[in-house]
Amino acid sequence: MQSYTEENYLKIIYHLSEISHPVQTNAIAERIHTKAASVTDMIKKLSEKELVNYVKYQGVTLTEKGKLTAINIVRKHRLWEVFLVDKLNFKWDEVHDVAEELEHIQSNLLIERLDEFLHFPSVDPHGDPIPDKHGNFVELAFVKLSKLNSGDNGTITGVSEHSSSFLKHLEKLGLTLGKRIEIIEVLEFDGSVELLVEQQKTNISREVAKHILITKN
Amino acid sequence: MQSYTEENYLKIIYHLSEISHPVQTNAIAERIHTKAASVTDMIKKLSEKELVNYVKYQGVTLTEKGKLTAINIVRKHRLWEVFLVDKLNFKWDEVHDVAEELEHIQSNLLIERLDEFLHFPSVDPHGDPIPDKHGNFVELAFVKLSKLNSGDNGTITGVSEHSSSFLKHLEKLGLTLGKRIEIIEVLEFDGSVELLVEQQKTNISREVAKHILITKN
DNA sequence: TTCATTATTTAGACAAATCTAAAAATTTTA
DNA sequence: TAAAATTTTTAGATTTGTCTAAATAATGAA
Structure with a gap:
């Protein structure tokens, strides 16, 4: 241990x-x-x-052993986040610090039961995938825009943040559901992303990119 | 902190x-x-x-300050126990070690929301009272037999352990719901209790006494 | 009430995780 | 490619919570 x-x-x-x-x-x-x-x-x-x-x-x-341990902690962290949001009505931006503590509770039974109680969720409230108890991630149909590299392209299929200010911001940029995008460049120093939507060049911050879900092709 | x-x-x-x-x-x-x-x-x-x-x-x-801190930990411990039993189907004897870890998670919001989610329970799965957020215990109609002193008497109104082996044991001793009992003595060295039920002298262990709920008078 | 026993405290040491300051290795730049 | 800048490591110290062994205080028995 x-x-x-x-x-x-x-x-x-x-x-x-x-x-x-x-x-x-x-x-x-x-x-x-x-x-x-x-x-x-x-x-x-x-x-x-x-x-x-x-x-x-x-x-x-x-090492393989270290990776499995790490993935298990990530699993616990994300399951607790789902619990906090779905059951205790936390907002998605309020959960991190508490999950940071809860992820260290030692009990396999607890985590298996929690997983079941939450109906085996496959993503956490931020859209990040939750590995299963063997450390396997299911292949998701979508990926966060922030995970793409220059040259990648795809279609906007969802968001993982639903505040009206965020949605209005996306609308203003023309980044709405169904739109095709292409990554021009991911800036090294701040992780912001330069992309193309309908012939239009736009730059979005890494924070915004994190909450846009893309189906690649 | x-x-x-x-x-x-x-x-x-x-x-x-x-x-x-x-x-x-x-x-x-x-x-x-x-x-x-x-x-x-x-x-x-x-x-x-x-x-x-x-x-x-x-x-x-x-000190007053120390007591409030302690009561708050007890509150958290007992609320988590209720969660584990009511929501995650733990058995009452499986919860202690996990609750022992969970009680140290620092988040008032978490505990208030958990309390609400559990519908503000007043006792934990062992029959122990759960203090409110100000550290106050509600006056319960019953008290554990293990909390009584020699000379006290009352009526058996419940149990906080429901395994059949435990219930059979009580039946054999004549300690069934509604029976009037009187404490003769609480033994110093092991906390076992000598008591009177229907003119009959009986001795029960502290463990057993902990799970019998009494209405005093 | 004195001696023996038990409970508690002190002194000094240790392991875990951290720090500062200085040394060593690596990378960048000119 | 040599000097400068950056990154990483080492050495030695610190804090928290623990330990053992020895000293001190309190309690109990004769």
């Missing part, structure tokens, strides 16, 4: 792995609000436990 | 206060599975934070 802190490191490394591979010490330090020196210490420890592969000065990647 | 460990100490001191006043170092050590020396250290710390009153060699009592 891993400590609360170890679990957090594994989860962050898992998320950062989607962006860069291997994951750098400083990137982890920033996300976990700690210092690079502390990260090095913890990485060594996780490496001894064979949860990460670590090469000095080169960064870390998760 | 208190640490996870501090919260546990406060909770244990609160529970032990019902038995002895002030609470002794060794009693805490035993309940928390730690050594007396560690307890002394922690008590000093809690005393500096004005959560307990501490006199060397005399034991501890909770």
Whole structure:
């Protein structure tokens, strides 16, 4: 079993792995609000436990064992988010911090029962997929716009944020359901996305891109 | 805010206060599975934070502030137990360890919403009362037999454990609903209770006494 | 009421996770 | 490609909660 802190490191490394591979010490330090020196210490420890592969000065990647642990934490986090929104009427932007604590509760029975109670949801309130108990993600029909790369194109099939201010914003940009889009470029420094809708060039922030669901083709 | 460990100490001191006043170092050590020396250290710390009153060699009592904190943890513990049994179909004897973890989640909103979701229950699955958010317990019509003292008498009005083996055991002892009982003595060393039912003297263990609900008079 | 027993505290040490400051390696830039 | 800048690691210290062993206080028995 891993400590609360170890679990957090594994989860962050898992998320950062989607962006860069291997994951750098400083990137982890920033996300976990700690210092690079502390990260090095913890990485060594996780490496001894064979949860990460670590090469000095080169960064870390998760081992199979580490990845499974991380995915399980992500699973718990997202199931709790569904619970908070669907059952306790939290708003989607109120759930993160609480789920951050709940994800560390140790009980397989609890999570299996919760999953059942929620009718085995496949996505969380932010539109992120929920892995099953074996760590498998179902193939979703859609993907977040923020996950696309330059050159990709697809059709807007949904949103994961339903506030009227957000929807009005999309309308103003012409980003409505059914529209075809093409990614021109994903800006390195802030993750904002330059895209094409009906011959029109638009730039949207990473935050906005996160909440637009796309069917690729 | 208190640490996870501090919260546990406060909770244990609160529970032990019902038995002895002030609470002794060794009693805490035993309940928390730690050594007396560690307890002394922690008590000093809690005393500096004005959560307990501490006199060397005399034991501890909770301050008003400490008591409120402890009651809030008890509240959270019991609400989670209700959730686990009512919503996730846990059995009453499966909930304790998980609730022990859940009680430390920090979010007032979460607990208020959970309370509402469960329709403001007044007792947990073991028949223990659930304090409201101000720390007040409602006066219950019944009390656990294990809370009575010698000389007390009353009527059996319920049980908080429904396994058939337990109910058969009660039947054999003649401890059925509606029967009048009188406490002869509560044994110091194991908390077992000597009582009178229909002129018949019986001895029941503390565990059994905990699950028999009595209406006093 | 003195001695023995038990309970509690003190002193010093340890493991986990963190930090600062300095050293070492890597990357960037000129 | 050598110097400068950045990133990462090491060394040593700190905090929290724990421990063992020894010292001290309180309690109980003769």
